[in-house]
Amino acid sequence: MSGFNLAALPGNPGIRRQLAARASLSHAYILSGPPGSGKHDLALILAQAMVCTAPGGGRPCLQCAGCRKAAGGIHPDVVRIAPPEGKRDIVVDQIRALRTDAYIKPNEAGRKVYLIEDAPAMNPSAQNALLKVLEEGPPYAAFLLLADNAGMLLPTIRSRCETLALAPPEEAAPAYSEAADRLARLLLEGEERELLEHCAALEALAREELAGLLDSTAAALGARLKTDLSEAPRALAACDLLKKLRDAAGFYVGNGHLCGWLAAAMAVPGPEGLGVP
């Protein structure tokens, strides 16, 4: 799909190609992949793309009211279905309610999106009820079925959906920017002079750029942790520090302050050096 914005999805070149090859989004997807593979992230991206109200391409725009409401879980046309509290199964009554709801036109968006968490939790009668809506539902209705293993769904359901198979999390590891990689390395090694110079340079960044860098540095540290546990105590402390700085960045603390904190906290080697003053 041209102009489809998959920036928020790490890795997964296969899914990128699969979606890029389409002129428009399908009405039913199975999002399959092991825990941690990003099913919920991809479901949100697709749901946002379906309810995005930005003109032109580049959906989801992540800026419009539709995108923001979907991200906040408060879009009236994005409906989540999960097993009832304390239960394991999604039962047929829930899917019947979905079916009735599907015939009520969308409130705000062009489409109405049903996001079925843990789709294999639908018992067979629920899956059969869903099959009818997949086949005969109104054209604006769209279905996102999340599954750790798509093979747990009835073949009739699978044949009516397009499957997007997510890579396991270790394969989906994104490449981080040079700046994030460098800051991650400095945070781990804590070479004081280089870090001070680096932090001084960071002060020139715009607030959003600095916030983005803090986020991607935390993600880069997390990715390093998966391959090298010897750095774990300091890396975890560094992630914690980045999170605090990131929160502070949201409260209009100046860049100079944030970078000063970062430099001061990093000047002491070992995990104990990483507290926010």
Ligand SMILES: [Zn+2]
């Ligand atoms: Zn949008």
